[in-house]
Amino acid sequence: MLRFLESLSSLLDTQGFPARWNCGTVWYQEPWWGWLHIVSDVVIWMCYFTIPLLMIAFARKKGDVPFPSVFALFASFILLCSITHLVDAMIFYWPVYRLAGLMKFATAVVSFATVIALFRIVPAALLLRGPNEAQREIDERTSELRKLTLQLQIEADRREKVVQDLREHRELLKLAMTEGDTGFFNWDLKSNLVAMDTAEVALTGMGEKENNILADDFFSCIDPEYQESVREAARRAVEEGEPYDVRFPFLRPDGRKIWLAGRGCVFKDNRGNPLKFIGLNQDVTAQVERENLLDLEAERARIASEHKSRFIAQVSHEIRTPLAAMLGCIDSLLLTLEKSDTRDMLGIVRSQGELLQVLVNDVLDLSKMEAGRLKYEAKPTPVANVFADVWSLMNPLAQEKGISIRWLAETKIPETIVCDRYRLKQVFVNLIGNAIKFTDRGAVTIVARLESSGPDQNELIAEVRDTGCGIPKDKLDVIFEEFEQAGEERSGAGLGLAICRRLVNLMGGTISARSEIGIGSAFTVRIPIGSIDEETLVVMDQIALESNEESVVREELQRLPLKVLAAEDTRAIQFVLRRMVGSLVSELAIVSNGRLAVEQVMEAEKGPRPYDLVLMDIQMPEVDGIEATRQLRREGFRRPIIALTAGAMESEKQACITAGCTHFLAKPIDLRELRRLMQSISGEKK
Known part of the structure; x- marks a missing residue:
C-alpha cells in the first residue's frame, strides 16, 4: 500500500518540470494565447465529462442499448479525453507532466480498444434499419397483410364454391352411375x-x-x-x-x-x-355384344375380301393366259413382216393387248392396295428407258387417232433415279393413255424438268399435257378417287388416276391436275430423288427418247449359247415359246408338266450338256411348277429357274421365290425383260 502511495505521489511530483507559463518568452509577451489554451481545455473537460454522464443516464433509462460493450468503451474514451484536457489546463500552473503522460496513455489504450470494437460491430450495425427504413418495412408488411387477408377471403369463398360444386358433382356422379x-x-x-x-x-x-x-x-x-x-x-x-x-x-x-x-x-x-x-x-354387356357382332362382321368381310382376291387372281390368270398367246403370236408375226399396213395393224392390236394387260394389272393392284399388300421395289432405274418404253407402247395408239406424243425436257435430268421401274412406267402409261383417249386433235406432251431446293432436296417433275376437251373444275377434286370420272360421257373403269395417286404417294411424291374446258388438261407428277451427281445429268430430247425405244420385234439378236427347258401345259403358249424363245437361244426343249420337267432336267444333268436355264410355268397338271422347283432344288439343280405365271398376286410370287425360283415373270411375258434375264444368265455362264 505504502509503495502504491509512493508511486501515486511520484506522478504528482513536479520537480524538474517547469510550469507551461515558464516555457518560452512568448507566453509572457502574449499571455492571451495561454489563457485561450486554459479556457478551451476547461470547457472541453466540462463537455467531455458531461457527455458520458448523459450516456450513462440514457443507458440506464433505455435499458436495451444495442452493443453495450462498445457503448461503455466510448463513454470511457470521452471521460479520459476530458481528464486529459483538464490536466493540460493545470500544467500552466502545476506541471504534472508524469500524470499527463499516464492519462494520455490510458486514453490511447481505450481509444484503440474502441476502434477494434467498432471494426467488429460495423457489419452488424450496417444491418440495423433506420427509422425511415423501419417505417417503410412496416408499411410494406401492412400492405402484404392486407393482401393476405384479401387472398384468405378469396380462398374462403373459393373453398365454399368448391364444396358446393362437390355436392353438385356428387349428385351428378350418383345420377350418372345409376343411369x-x-x-x-x-x-x-x-x-x-x-x-x-x-x-x-x-x-x-x-x-x-x-x-x-x-x-x-x-x-x-x-x-x-x-x-x-x-x-x-x-x-x-x-x-x-x-x-x-x-x-x-x-x-x-x-x-x-x-x-x-x-x-x-x-x-x-x-x-x-x-x-x-x-x-x-x-x-358393359351391350357393348360386348356389339363388339362380338362387329368382330363377326369383320371376319365375314375378311373372308369376302379373300374370296374376292382369289376370284380376281383366277380371272386374271384366265385372261393373261390367252392374252400371252395372242401377244406372243403378234410379236412372232411382227418379226417376219416388213413395213406394211398389215404390220401397222398388228402393232395397233399389240398395243391394245398391252393396254388390256394394263387394265388387268390395275384391277389387281387396286385389290392389293385395299388389302395393304402392294409391294414397291426401289432400285436404280434409267429414266430414258422408262419413258422410251412408255413411248413405244403408247405411240401406236396416238398414231391411230392422228395425234402425236411429244417430249420436252426443260432442264437436264438425272440419267438414273432410285424407284420402282414398273410402277413409274405404270403411272405414265395411265396418264398418257387418258390424255390420248380424250384428245382428238393436237398432241400429248410430256414436259420434264429437275427442280432443286437444297443439296439433298431435288425433285424430278414430269407433266403430261394434252389438247383435249378439258375437265370441269368441280371434277378436279374427285378424279383421283376410285371409279370417279370427269363426266358421264367418259369411258373406262375409273381406276387409272386413283392408282396413279397411290403409286406416286408410295414414291413419296405428289400428283396434281389443272384443266380448262376446250383447251386441255395437265397432270403434274413430282417425285423426290434426294441428292444428285451433276455429272450424271443428261439432255434427253425427242430424238434421244425414240432412239432409246427398245423394240424387240424388229431387233436382230444373235442366239445366246443357252440350253433351255420350258415347262408349259398350254399349247398356244408352247407355240409362242417355240417361236420367240427358240429364236433367242441355241437349244430349246418344251415339256407339258412339272413331272416331265424334273425327269428331263435331271436326265440332262448326267450327260455332257445340262440345261442352263428352266422356264417354269406354275399351274400345270400332275406336278405344278412350285413342287417341280422344290424337287429340282432337292435333287441338287443349282442353275436359274424363271417362274412364268398368269397369276400376279404377291403371295404367288413369294411362293415361287421360297420354292427356289431365281426370277419371276408374269404373263403375258415381256419379251424384252425375258431377253435381259437370259443375256444376264448367259454372261454369268461365261
Missing part, C-alpha cells in the same frame, strides 16, 4: 369385406341385406375362364401398384350372365401398407 349401370365398391383388405353402394348391389345382385359381402364370394361368381386373371390383376394392383382395369363375364345369383368392366385403385397408410381397394364396376 350408366355403374356401381361403387370399397374392399377392406384387412377384413376382406367388400362394401357396395345400392347401384353395385343392384348390378351384381349380391349383398342386398347388409350391402357388403366377402371378396371371395364376389370372385367366385366370375366366369371360371376369367377368374384367375381377375384375381391376378387385383393382386398386382394391391402388391405392385399396377392399374386395375379388367373386363370379365359375371354370373349373378339369379342365373343371369352379364359383362362387367372393373376399374379401381389402392389406398395405403402412412407406412405404405395397403388399406383399401376402391373402384367401380360397369355393366
Whole structure:
C-alpha cells in the first residue's frame, strides 16, 4: 500500500518540470494565447465529462442499448479525453507532466480498444434499419397483410364454391352411375369385406341385406375362364401398384350372365401398407355384344375380301393366259413382216393387248392396295428407258387417232433415279393413255424438268399435257378417287388416276391436275430423288427418247449359247415359246408338266450338256411348277429357274421365290425383260 502511495505521489511530483507559463518568452509577451489554451481545455473537460454522464443516464433509462460493450468503451474514451484536457489546463500552473503522460496513455489504450470494437460491430450495425427504413418495412408488411387477408377471403369463398360444386358433382356422379349401370365398391383388405353402394348391389345382385359381402364370394361368381386373371390383376394392383382395369363375364345369383368392366385403385397408410381397394364396376354387356357382332362382321368381310382376291387372281390368270398367246403370236408375226399396213395393224392390236394387260394389272393392284399388300421395289432405274418404253407402247395408239406424243425436257435430268421401274412406267402409261383417249386433235406432251431446293432436296417433275376437251373444275377434286370420272360421257373403269395417286404417294411424291374446258388438261407428277451427281445429268430430247425405244420385234439378236427347258401345259403358249424363245437361244426343249420337267432336267444333268436355264410355268397338271422347283432344288439343280405365271398376286410370287425360283415373270411375258434375264444368265455362264 505504502509503495502504491509512493508511486501515486511520484506522478504528482513536479520537480524538474517547469510550469507551461515558464516555457518560452512568448507566453509572457502574449499571455492571451495561454489563457485561450486554459479556457478551451476547461470547457472541453466540462463537455467531455458531461457527455458520458448523459450516456450513462440514457443507458440506464433505455435499458436495451444495442452493443453495450462498445457503448461503455466510448463513454470511457470521452471521460479520459476530458481528464486529459483538464490536466493540460493545470500544467500552466502545476506541471504534472508524469500524470499527463499516464492519462494520455490510458486514453490511447481505450481509444484503440474502441476502434477494434467498432471494426467488429460495423457489419452488424450496417444491418440495423433506420427509422425511415423501419417505417417503410412496416408499411410494406401492412400492405402484404392486407393482401393476405384479401387472398384468405378469396380462398374462403373459393373453398365454399368448391364444396358446393362437390355436392353438385356428387349428385351428378350418383345420377350418372345409376343411369350408366355403374356401381361403387370399397374392399377392406384387412377384413376382406367388400362394401357396395345400392347401384353395385343392384348390378351384381349380391349383398342386398347388409350391402357388403366377402371378396371371395364376389370372385367366385366370375366366369371360371376369367377368374384367375381377375384375381391376378387385383393382386398386382394391391402388391405392385399396377392399374386395375379388367373386363370379365359375371354370373349373378339369379342365373343371369352379364359383362362387367372393373376399374379401381389402392389406398395405403402412412407406412405404405395397403388399406383399401376402391373402384367401380360397369355393366358393359351391350357393348360386348356389339363388339362380338362387329368382330363377326369383320371376319365375314375378311373372308369376302379373300374370296374376292382369289376370284380376281383366277380371272386374271384366265385372261393373261390367252392374252400371252395372242401377244406372243403378234410379236412372232411382227418379226417376219416388213413395213406394211398389215404390220401397222398388228402393232395397233399389240398395243391394245398391252393396254388390256394394263387394265388387268390395275384391277389387281387396286385389290392389293385395299388389302395393304402392294409391294414397291426401289432400285436404280434409267429414266430414258422408262419413258422410251412408255413411248413405244403408247405411240401406236396416238398414231391411230392422228395425234402425236411429244417430249420436252426443260432442264437436264438425272440419267438414273432410285424407284420402282414398273410402277413409274405404270403411272405414265395411265396418264398418257387418258390424255390420248380424250384428245382428238393436237398432241400429248410430256414436259420434264429437275427442280432443286437444297443439296439433298431435288425433285424430278414430269407433266403430261394434252389438247383435249378439258375437265370441269368441280371434277378436279374427285378424279383421283376410285371409279370417279370427269363426266358421264367418259369411258373406262375409273381406276387409272386413283392408282396413279397411290403409286406416286408410295414414291413419296405428289400428283396434281389443272384443266380448262376446250383447251386441255395437265397432270403434274413430282417425285423426290434426294441428292444428285451433276455429272450424271443428261439432255434427253425427242430424238434421244425414240432412239432409246427398245423394240424387240424388229431387233436382230444373235442366239445366246443357252440350253433351255420350258415347262408349259398350254399349247398356244408352247407355240409362242417355240417361236420367240427358240429364236433367242441355241437349244430349246418344251415339256407339258412339272413331272416331265424334273425327269428331263435331271436326265440332262448326267450327260455332257445340262440345261442352263428352266422356264417354269406354275399351274400345270400332275406336278405344278412350285413342287417341280422344290424337287429340282432337292435333287441338287443349282442353275436359274424363271417362274412364268398368269397369276400376279404377291403371295404367288413369294411362293415361287421360297420354292427356289431365281426370277419371276408374269404373263403375258415381256419379251424384252425375258431377253435381259437370259443375256444376264448367259454372261454369268461365261
